[in-house]
Amino acid sequence: MGLHALGMIDSPHFSxxxxxxxxxxxxxxxxxTSKLSRDESGDPVDPPLYRCMIGxxxxxxxxxxxxxxxxxxxxxxxxxxxxxxxxxxxxxxxYLPRTVNYxxxxxxxxxxxxxxxxxxxxxxxxxxxxxxxxxxxxIGNNLVSWYxxxxxxxxxxxxxxxxxxxxxxxxx
Numbered sequence: 276m277g278l279h280a281l282g283m284i285d286s287p288h289f290s291x292x293x294x295x296x297x298x299x300x301x302x303x304x305x306x307x308t309s310k311l312s313r314d315e316s317g318d319p320v321d322p323p324l325y326r327c328m329i330g331x332x333x334x335x336x337x338x339x340x341x342x343x344x345x346x347x348x349x350x351x352x353x354x355x356x357x358x359x360x361x362x363x364x365x366x367x368x369x370y371l372p373r374t375v376n377y378x379x380x381x382x383x384x385x386x387x388x389x390x391x392x393x394x395x396x397x398x399x400x401x402x403x404x405x406x407x408x409x410x411x412x413x414i415g416n417n418l419v420s421w422y423x424x425x426x427x428x429x430x431x432x433x434x435x436x437x438x439x440x441x442x443x444x445x446x447x
Contacts, residue, residue, distance in 0.1 A: 302370070335371075339377060342370070387414060410422055
């Protein structure tokens with residue numbers, strides 16, 4: 276599934292967006308060193324346009340899990356988008372042409388083992404010091420589920436307890 280799945284490739288908004296974004300391709304959907312925040316002092320942008328762009332990207336996340344985290348991060352700022360948020364969304368659009376052939380592919384594999392991976396960014400949100408955790412699960416070589424969740428710092432002990440319980444259950 277490529278960019279045409281957005282359903283807005285021929286719209287004037289998309290054309291003007293790509294024309295104004297210098298048509299450089301990005302290697303990652305979001306920057307690896309900078310973090311998004313509310314950016315109260317930033318220049319405001321057109322909220323309907325921002326929501327339209329986020330909506331198109333959210334549609335793509337159904338088959339493109341490689342952009343899910345970045346799109347959901349940008350979607351947090353739909354109520355009051357700033358230029359910094361729009362720049363992050365533009366970067367996702369710049370990433371898409373490089374990954375036109377990416378998507379979910381399921382193989383006919385006889386391996387039926389369930390494998391899970393997880394990662395966390397403890398207190399990584401600059402706005403509210405919430406943590407982001409995420410993970411994915413495979414049956415054989417096939418991705419069958421993924422998640423990303425924000426949680427407040429007070430949930431750390433509970434999360435650790437849940438992880439230990441899941442690990443104990445997996446051993447048994």
